[in-house]
Amino acid sequence: MSLSPLDHDHRYGELDQVIRAYVGQEADDTPAQAGPALNAYLRHTWHARPWALAIAERQLRDYADHPPGRLRLRLGEFYAIPDVGLADNEVQQWLRCLADHIRRSIEQGDVPPPAIPATHWEWHARFPETGQFLSGWFSQDMPDEFADHDEAVEDYRSSTDPHLVARLVGELHELLALGLDEFGCALALAELGMEVDPPSSHGAGGWLTLVADRLGSPRAEYGPGPGGDTSS
Structure with missing residues (x-):
């Protein structure tokens, strides 16, 4: 039984937006520096939907801390992270890294200035x-x-x-x-x-x-x- 649209959005809606920002991009973020895909997400979301950043941070961290268990996997009631070029054991650490960058951006009020879109996702989001x-x-x-x-x-x-x-x-x-x-x-x-x-x-x-x-x-x-x- 797959997730209902309401349940999907409640648990994973903004997480999905972050992951979609990586279409055609590398998941090359490090604790010291966010990559182009996350910077594009931050730039657009700060200017279009700043309230969504806190939701993204929570959903990313929740998914990393509590990945789908065997029951949810068997029932199909989970969000499947697309292949971003990372090994399975690296994905949780990467999601926490993204959550940390978003939290830091919020807490420091680090708003990227408007700029020409840098990724396919950002062109279509804008x-x-x-x-x-x-x-x-x-x-x-x-x-x-x-x-x-x-x-x-x-x-x-x-x-x-x-x-x-x-x-x-x-x-x-x-x-x-x-x-x-x-x-x-x-x-x-x-x-x-x-x-x-x-x-x-x-x-x-x-x-x-x-x-x-x-x-x-x-x-x-x-x-x-x-x-x-x-x-x-």
Whole structure:
């Protein structure tokens, strides 16, 4: 019997967020220094959900001190730590190391300054709607589904809740405010799920600016003009 969603989140929800930050990253943290993955988690969480840090510290330490016993393993009622490149007998010590770094960050008020995302997890945690937009509408199948990039953008606008469209516009402006060069902007698009090139008439940054402006502008609504005239 697997864990219910409520039980999973209560016991392991924030632990899972920390572990997800290690996708594509090495678990190379030491007692003296946190690695890039944990630094990315700390940076984003301090600025987005600072209250979650204490939960992460407790869940990491609880899991390290009380790993699943044979009964929970047999019933499937436990969180399975993904393979992070460590031997089984090293995982508990590593989890305690992460908990110590998070506790130290909280107690010392060590808030990392905002910066360009450094990991795949941080890109998606910071720009979630952008990731949905790019991976959903600009995957490698995009040329088979839409005539061009403009049609794909319009399909997103017409099929997505306006609140989410507004959220995307805000994220795009935040992304542009990072001041990335053309290579950095193209890398950001790839990290966030875009699998096709921007239109040949625009670079990555220019296309993002165009999309932000287009989605941020009210849609043209056509209807009867003064006196019932529908001509334009």
